[in-house]
Amino acid sequence: MNKKLAVAFAGAVALSLSVGMTAMADDTIRVGMVTDVGGVNDASFNQSSWEGLQRAMEDLGIEAKYLESSTDADYATNIETFVDEDYDLIICVGFMLADATREAAEENPEQRFAIIDDSSCADLENVTCLMFEQSQASYLVGYVAGLTTESNTVGFALGMATEIMNQFGYGYCAGVLDANPDATILQRNINNFGDAATGKSMTNEMITNGADVVFHAAGGSGLGTIEACKEAGVWAIGVDSDQSVIAPETVLTSAMKRVDNASYDVAKACLEGTLEGGIVTYDLASAGVDIAPTTDNLPEDVLEAVEQVKEQIIAGDVVVPKTKEEFEASYGDVYELD
Amino acid sequence: MNSFITNLGLLINATMIATPPLLYAALGSCFSERSGVVNIGIEGMMTIGAFTGAVVAYYTGNGWFAFFCGGLAGALFGLIHAVACISFQADQTISGTAINFLAPGIAVFMCKALFDNSSDSPAVDTAAKIPKLFSGIFPVGSFWNNALNNYAAAYLVFVVAAIVWFVFFKTRFGMRLRACGEHPRACETLGIDVFKVRYICVILSGFLAGLGGAYVTLATVSQFRPSIIVGQGFIAIAAVIFGKFNPQGATLACLLFGVCTGLKTLASSSNVVSPNLISMIPYVVTILALILFVGHARVPAANGKPFYKAQ
Numbered sequence: 001m002n003k004k005l006a007v008a009f010a011g012a013v014a015l016s017l018s019v020g021m022t023a024m025a026d027d028t029i030r031v032g033m034v035t036d037v038g039g040v041n042d043a044s045f046n047q048s049s050w051e052g053l054q055r056a057m058e059d060l061g062i063e064a065k066y067l068e069s070s071t072d073a074d075y076a077t078n079i080e081t082f083v084d085e086d087y088d089l090i091i092c093v094g095f096m097l098a099d100a101t102r103e104a105a106e107e108n109p110e111q112r113f114a115i116i117d118d119s120s121c122a123d124l125e126n127v128t129c130l131m132f133e134q135s136q137a138s139y140l141v142g143y144v145a146g147l148t149t150e151s152n153t154v155g156f157a158l159g160m161a162t163e164i165m166n167q168f169g170y171g172y173c174a175g176v177l178d179a180n181p182d183a184t185i186l187q188r189n190i191n192n193f194g195d196a197a198t199g200k201s202m203t204n205e206m207i208t209n210g211a212d213v214v215f216h217a218a219g220g221s222g223l224g225t226i227e228a229c230k231e232a233g234v235w236a237i238g239v240d241s242d243q244s245v246i247a248p249e250t251v252l253t254s255a256m257k258r259v260d261n262a263s264y265d266v267a268k269a270c271l272e273g274t275l276e277g278g279i280v281t282y283d284l285a286s287a288g289v290d291i292a293p294t295t296d297n298l299p300e301d302v303l304e305a306v307e308q309v310k311e312q313i314i315a316g317d318v319v320v321p322k323t324k325e326e327f328e329a330s331y332g333d334v335y336e337l338d
Numbered sequence: 339m340n341s342f343i344t345n346l347g348l349l350i351n352a353t354m355i356a357t358p359p360l361l362y363a364a365l366g367s368c369f370s371e372r373s374g375v376v377n378i379g380i381e382g383m384m385t386i387g388a389f390t391g392a393v394v395a396y397y398t399g400n401g402w403f404a405f406f407c408g409g410l411a412g413a414l415f416g417l418i419h420a421v422a423c424i425s426f427q428a429d430q431t432i433s434g435t436a437i438n439f440l441a442p443g444i445a446v447f448m449c450k451a452l453f454d455n456s457s458d459s460p461a462v463d464t465a466a467k468i469p470k471l472f473s474g475i476f477p478v479g480s481f482w483n484n485a486l487n488n489y490a491a492a493y494l495v496f497v498v499a500a501i502v503w504f505v506f507f508k509t510r511f512g513m514r515l516r517a518c519g520e521h522p523r524a525c526e527t528l529g530i531d532v533f534k535v536r537y538i539c540v541i542l543s544g545f546l547a548g549l550g551g552a553y554v555t556l557a558t559v560s561q562f563r564p565s566i567i568v569g570q571g572f573i574a575i576a577a578v579i580f581g582k583f584n585p586q587g588a589t590l591a592c593l594l595f596g597v598c599t600g601l602k603t604l605a606s607s608s609n610v611v612s613p614n615l616i617s618m619i620p621y622v623v624t625i626l627a628l629i630l631f632v633g634h635a636r637v638p639a640a641n642g643k644p645f646y647k648a649q
Contacts, residue, residue: 191613194565201352201603208479223559232478336609
């Protein structure tokens, strides 16, 4: 029921948007966005990609509209709606839409698609796959953690040990150790993205064992991590979006995926007629990942050090590990959760 | 020895985080079930309580008042359930299911309406949350800090549990509510207003479930989001059945779930055991305890059956 209400609400908003824009000139394009079940206000990548499109509407004068999916079954229907309405580009948000995107792209070879966080459709000419180097963002916040810790002990709370999620861990551990080779990294697998209570007690455990900076890559469980840090007066590091709003005094920085930049770029490329299929990887160099824009809690010297490391990564002098092999070749078997 | 004491502190800490929301809701469930009304809407009542608690605390800055309002919001949905099931003799499972859809839907809708179309409410200041007892007295990470520095409402729930036990077994109202769940017709013959007793019990169950939800957004974390109550209400109902429909049994069952969260935390700290095995701990322990110690739970005889007043 909540999802249905949300869809009805979103539908009303989307309808009013589209009604307001029917009078636009012919030389513009229309972009449709299909969310996954998180909905357009998930404070994560759905919201972020819609913000990118809103920016594109202002800057480039494109027309954009979103459809929210309340269940997995809605993906195909929502994509079909945009196909029927002859949209120029359809952006599918999240790897959960991969199958529906592939099906629609194969059926409509003239229709342009883009998908976020998935590379399985890269063989289709009409699909652009937008991937993010989360290991680089994690490396940066790890570097910050390594420089900030006074107890030489930092923490990491993981939502689930999958291949993609472990990239957060490899990047983070590498960053911490490069900044502070003596640091101990406590690592806990909450094994759940929606259990704030367990996230909180596991973080309390790390704090008890000396951690004074804790990074979470654990979705909703991470709220518990941030709360535990707030209560104990130690630093927390957020993920995906700028989580400083949750606890301004506690959140040191966040490992951000700039999904908004990706959706903006892909809309722009479509408008200019330069959009191509295949994989586009967003990394530090293309401003696709970064630390959060809020830097109130970061001292000057840490900020400067992070800027330097950014340049080194962009120049290729520092290579951030993404896989178990790459990580263990440089740092040994430090990461325990894979 | 030192590490044993540290771990004991952590175990108590995790138990005091995980138990209270379950126990508030479970005590509520006891009222409803023992009076003869099945209430599987506990989950939805917790969600509306969680939302109301977070929003009221955000606007008023008063944690205790917000906590109470969370209870009232739950009570409102308890009233809806009571009207449907008691006055109109509706199917209690269907009404409860409807509440589990309706309450989270309203919570998310209201949240979007209030906060610029966002389904997450803004974070509440620490000062606007329920206060912690013993805050800042012991150093962070010490045994006493982990064991004692908990939210006041976490201690309160055990007081409430004792009161509920007293009401159930030492007062006339408690005897009547238990009788209404066993043989409402006999109660009516004796001049007890079955409708009134059940109304009070179902509204109370909503109130307590609402407190449980508000505890999550005012103590465990400090904001509402749609996924904040996922399954706690159903675990609370399971705890009531596990505890043989008695407040004292439900209390022990909720404590068991809480201790298991603590065991999960301690077991995962070494990263040796697979996290998937660790996640099974609460459920395996529950099944073992059920088989070995608890035995048959007797459901109140009139539970789930609509009552029609004699003409």
